[in-house]
Amino acid sequence: MFQEKLRQGWLDRSGNFGMISALLAPVLLASAGGAVDVAVAYNTRVDMQAQLDAAMLAAARKSGKNAQELEARNFLSLSAEDDKINETTGFVLTVNADGSITGGYEQAVETRFLRIIGLSSFKVGVDTTVAASAEEAAGGNGCIYALGNQSQAVLINSGANVKSTKCEVHVHSSSNPAFIMNAGATIDTAKFCVKGANYIKNGGTLSNLETRCAAEADPYAGKMPEPSVPATCTTSGTMDGQNITLQPGKHCGTTFNGSPTITFKPGLHIISGRMIINSGATVKAEGVTFYFPDVNSEIRANGGLTFTATAPTSGAYKNILMFEKTSDASNNRYPQQYIFNGSKGEVLKGIIHLPNRDVTYNSTTNQTNNITLVVNTIIMNSSNWKIEPLEAGGTTSTSGLANPRILR
Structure with a gap:
């Protein structure tokens, strides 16, 4: 009888272990998969920085803020309406007091694993400032x-x-x-x-x-x-x-x-x-x-x-x-x-x-x-x-x- 009770107790505990494993599975998956999501976001940011650098160098050769912003958006394949209709992407260009120009570029990178715990995306942002050589001047027309x-x-x-x-x-x-x-x-x-x-x-x-x-x-x-x-x-x-x-x-x-x-x-x-x-x-x-x-x-x-x-x-x-x-x-x-x-x-x-x-x-x-x-x-x-x-x-x-x- 003792052996029978021992066997039944073991079965009860193994059932508990199964329940715990089921509960922990999403957490373990999110932890392991989260590293993948973070790596994807990091690589996206590197790509965005390279794209923005090229876009701002091209923009700096244009005259005036409006033309510069349009050139940068074209380089980034963004329409002028993107900021209004697409909350996952944003771009802004600023003319600084010293004549240099700064571009800020944001994207939402969707996650595959972290969405299990309610994190559906990362907001990734980069910025680039471009200036001329000392003897040159900005200022458009x-x-x-x-x-x-x-x-x-x-x-x-x-x-x-x-x-x-x-x-x-x-x-x-x-x-x-x-x-x-x-x-x-x-x-x-x-x-x-x-x-x-x-x-x-x-x-x-x-x-x-x-x-x-x-x-x-x-x-x-x-x-x-x-x-x-x-x-x-x-x-x-x-x-x-x-x-x-x-x-x-x-x-x-x-x-x-x-x-x-x-x-x-x-x-x-x-x-x-x-x-x-x-x-x-x-x-x-x-x-x-x-x-x-x-x-x-x-x-x-x-x-x-x-x-x-x-x-x-x-x-x-x-x-x-x-x-x-x-x-x-x-x-x-x-x-x-x-x-x-x-x-x-x-x-x-x-x-x-x-x-x-x-x-x-x-x-x-x-x-x-x-x-x-x-x-x-x-x-x-x-x-x-x-x-x-x-x-x-x-x-x-x-x-x-x-x-x-x-x-x-």
Whole structure:
């Protein structure tokens, strides 16, 4: 009888073991199969990173954020609607303050074994940041950047006439109103992008306006090679004569009497304080960079000026026509006025980087100006202004990154 009870007890316990085994089987399967699912997700992530790297390098060669995003999506075989209709896939492209671009790419990788315990997929994400070489600049086809987030960051007065086939205007203000346009003005550019939604338009013609637009960041922020400012002045005070030639160096509080022809020799000219050029003067500055070491330094022309200025095509200041010190936070806090008064005729070529200036533009161009103008705010008065992006081929190009590299 004892042996019979022992045999029955063993059968009872072996039944319990069978039940335990049945309960543990899914856990054991999930544990072993989970390693397979994790390996699949990891390999998918590696593939996604390679795809995104290639997509962002291709995108960086395009002009402007919209074209860059479209190129990346095409490379990844994603339609523009994928983010809306497919919750398992997502892509976003961001233009950074330094001009580089970052792409973020996500996919949901389905599991085969871990779904047993309720985990049906892994969310896998990668990102890639791409930048240009130091002498190149991003910024798409932007020609005018008004960075100030304040009311009336752009004022377009009657008589302003701006014409461009490729240039974009990017207004960062989201205040009310972000800009004001008065009757009798014509602004015909490829794009007029305004971050805010509120504006006042009293008439005139404004082509390709986009509100609530993702205004592109300053493409040159942190990239300008600020020079050391000499303690002594190369020139200073009042200068007389009909023909005056200035060598590169530091010019301190300089005033030119009469209506001379002023020739700036090629190189870096540091303008310390106010340089005053009287009406009727002619300025020639080819292969020249003007640097303002503080917000109180400027070239002040008193109207009736003929002004021709082109940036260097090589060297440390390649394509930089005018720029100011921006590395000093205390200097940046107090934007000052800057007036372009070359009303008889003006030819400009290069980057004009004055993010701490409230610019007033009163000039007429004799031919198309190839410029990128970065300011705090801008007033466009009666003027005839033809502008296009900087040309490619030996010059800084705003049509994408010529030799993009991955920063990750």
